[in-house]
Amino acid sequence: MERESSQREPQQPLVSVIIPVYKVASYLDACVASVTAQTYRNLEILLVDDGSPDECPAMCDAWAERDPRVRVIHKPNGGLSDARNAGIARATGDYIYFADSDDTVAPNLVEDCLTAMRKYDADLVMFKFDTISESGKPLLSDYRHNDFDQVQVLEPVEAVKMQVRAEIDGYFWAFLAPASTYQGSGFSFPVGRKIEDLARICEVIGAATRVVRIPEALYHYRLREGSITAGLDPRLIRDWMKAADDRETYIDERFPELRRFMKLQQLNFFANLDYETMRQSLIAGLKIDPEDADALRRRIESLRDEIERDDEITIPAALHELLGILKLAVAKGMDGLVPDAPASAAVPVVGETAGNGAGSAGAEDAAAAGTGTGAGEGARAGDGEHVSLSDLFRDMREDWRQMRIQWAGQWSDAVGAVHDAVPDVVRNAMQEAELEQVEQRRE
Numbered sequence: 001m002e003r004e005s006s007q008r009e010p011q012q013p014l015v016s017v018i019i020p021v022y023k024v025a026s027y028l029d030a031c032v033a034s035v036t037a038q039t040y041r042n043l044e045i046l047l048v049d050d051g052s053p054d055e056c057p058a059m060c061d062a063w064a065e066r067d068p069r070v071r072v073i074h075k076p077n078g079g080l081s082d083a084r085n086a087g088i089a090r091a092t093g094d095y096i097y098f099a100d101s102d103d104t105v106a107p108n109l110v111e112d113c114l115t116a117m118r119k120y121d122a123d124l125v126m127f128k129f130d131t132i133s134e135s136g137k138p139l140l141s142d143y144r145h146n147d148f149d150q151v152q153v154l155e156p157v158e159a160v161k162m163q164v165r166a167e168i169d170g171y172f173w174a175f176l177a178p179a180s181t182y183q184g185s186g187f188s189f190p191v192g193r194k195i196e197d198l199a200r201i202c203e204v205i206g207a208a209t210r211v212v213r214i215p216e217a218l219y220h221y222r223l224r225e226g227s228i229t230a231g232l233d234p235r236l237i238r239d240w241m242k243a244a245d246d247r248e249t250y251i252d253e254r255f256p257e258l259r260r261f262m263k264l265q266q267l268n269f270f271a272n273l274d275y276e277t278m279r280q281s282l283i284a285g286l287k288i289d290p291e292d293a294d295a296l297r298r299r300i301e302s303l304r305d306e307i308e309r310d311d312e313i314t315i316p317a318a319l320h321e322l323l324g325i326l327k328l329a330v331a332k333g334m335d336g337l338v339p340d341a342p343a344s345a346a347v348p349v350v351g352e353t354a355g356n357g358a359g360s361a362g363a364e365d366a367a368a369a370g371t372g373t374g375a376g377e378g379a380r381a382g383d384g385e386h387v388s389l390s391d392l393f394r395d396m397r398e399d400w401r402q403m404r405i406q407w408a409g410q411w412s413d414a415v416g417a418v419h420d421a422v423p424d425v426v427r428n429a430m431q432e433a434e435l436e437q438v439e440q441r442r443e
Contacts, residue, residue, distance in 0.1 A: 012042045015110050016093030016179065019101050020083035021060060022050040027102040027222065030136070032063050032070070034104040034220075040111040045070045046087045047101075051077030081189035081196045084172075088182045096179045098172040102222050104132075105173075109218040113176040116214050120153050124208035126168065126175040129219035139223065145169040152213040157255050159211040160202050164251070164265045170201035173219050181207045190246070194236060199243035206254040237277055237292045241299070244269050260313050267303040267315070270296060271322050278329055297330070 017035050021028060035045055047060040049072060060072045075086055084098060095114075099105055113125040128148075131141040144167055154162070162168045181187065181204055189196045205211060248262050274296055280286035304323065307313050 012040075013094035013114070014042050014044055014092065015040065015095045015097060015114075015176070016044045016046060016087075016091035017097050017099060017110075018046045018048065018084060018087030018091060019099050020048045020050055020080055020087070021056050021101045022052045022077070022080075022083070023054055023056065024052075024101045025054045025056050025059065027224075028056055028059050030104055031099065031101050034107070035099060036063075036067050036069070037107050038105075038110050039108050040114065043069050043110065044091065044093050046073060046090060047071070048073045048075065048083040048087045050075060050079070050083040079191060081191045081193065084189050084196075085191070088187075091179060091183070093179055095176055096182055097176050099219075100173055100221075102224060103173065104136075104220045104222075106216075106218040106220070110176070112214065112216060112218065116151075116212050117176075120151070120210070120212040122153065122208070122210040122212035124159075124175060124177050124181075124205065124211045126159075126211065126213045127219070128215060128217040129171070129174055129221050130217045132220045132222050134222065134224040136222075143169065145171075145174070146217070148213060149215050151215065154211040154213070156205050156208050156211060157258070159205045159208075160251060160255060161258065161261065163201055163205060164247070164262065168201075168213075170197040171221075172197050172201070172204075173221075175204070177204055177208070190242070193239045193242060195239040195243040198240075199246040202247050202254075203250050206250065235289075237273065237288060237296060240273055241270070241296060244273075260310065263303060263307055263310075264313055264315065264319075267300065267307060268319055270300045270303065271319065271326060274300060274326050275322065275329075278326075297326075300326070 019031065019035070024031070032045070032047070035043070045063075045067070047063065047070060049057045049060050051074075057072075057074060060070075060074075064070045064072045071090070073086055073090055075083070078086075087098075088096065097110065097113075109127075113127070116125045117123060128146045129143075130146075131139040133139055147167070159168060163170065185207065187200070187203060190199050193199070244266060248266055251262050252259050274293075277286065277288050277293070277296075281288060300323070304315075307315060
């Protein structure tokens with residue numbers, strides 16, 4: 001008689017799917033339905049009701065009655081990080097996956113991730129995503145995270161560098177990881193802050209032994225008003241800075257060989273943050289606390305001084321150019337909405353060299369540090385050159401995508417609301433830039 005065990009299939013690992021829920025009644029059913037419809041069936045689905053004041057708690061309970069794999073955690077409101085932490089504490093799976101309750105997932109997400117893990121002997125699987133509207137209509141998008149067409153097998157240090165260079169986004173719904181990454185490791189999301197993904201993404205990568213990226217769009221990211229990443233919240237500047245500092249602290253400890261690389265990338269990150277907050281102040285009326293702006297600029301100067309004292313690091317020309325533009329913008333009063341000089345005024349930009357010394361360490365990666373917003377493309381800053389106000393903020397490209405999405409949700413309403421409050425000099429500068437771009441396209 002054959003042993004029964006020889007005929008049994010290997011036990012399938014349990015995957016815990018954690019879905020924080022708060023004021024998403026219009027989207028919750030679509031999200032949960034897409035998870036319960038997974039082709040991989042051995043799931044534990046944790047709906048974490050974060051004290052939602054609408055019908056979401058009852059909707060969660062209804063799903064638990066409908067599908068035995070669904071468990072509901074009701075808790076007082078504490079924010080996304082707190083809800084995720086609660087889900088981690090209650091998860092019993094071998095792997096943990098996070099989904100946002102206003103998005104949807106492809107039916108093969110879990111199955112394809114587990115298959116990739118086995119095929120490439122990896123314990124962290126990342127994938128592409130696409131974007132949808134509030135009504136679920138597919139939207140065109142062009143994220144650097146999705147700029148690959150072949151499977152990528154990476155060592156953790158390689159993936160960390162790609163993440164810091166914004167080639168891998170920090171969204172926690174864009175990968176599947178072992179439960180041991182989150183449980184018994186001291187991991188937790190920072191409660192009371194936004195930008196929690198950026199603060200912790202490199203900890204997940206650093207805990208892996210091998211990372212695989214598969215070129216499949218397995219997640220549908222909904223762009224809508226009212227989400228955590230929507231709205232003109234000036235406090236975000238503090239959370240961006242804290243998140244970037246958390247990331248740097250972890251990388252310095254886990255990958256000390258990347259310390260010089262991180263200094264340069266931090267300078268690039270904060271310079272882009274300063275540029276973007278200025279741009280949002282002009283375009284959408286974002287009000288930044290002067291103390292926050294001052295803290296950011298002091299940090300930029302400190303990093304720059306530290307890097308320029310290190311003969312092993314070279315600041316790339318594009319980043320030098322952006323730093324020069326930021327100084328010029330502050331000098332012209334661009335950190336507020338009342339510039340002192342007319343839009344046509346010409347202001348000299350002090351030319352700067354591309355760095356200190358030969359700079360072998362970090363120089364190989366330095367080119368990536370200057371990619372940023374590309375703010376200087378319309379205002380080449382050389383010795384004796386002059387640029388106008390409209391030159392400074394001409395470039396409207398979406399290179400700094402992950403940050404710009406923070407304010408995208410209420411863009412139209414915000415522009416209309418502040419239109420009358422924006423000084424004529426600013427509106428004229430913006431119109432001048434737009435007309436110039438039209439003329440260039442005609443030529």
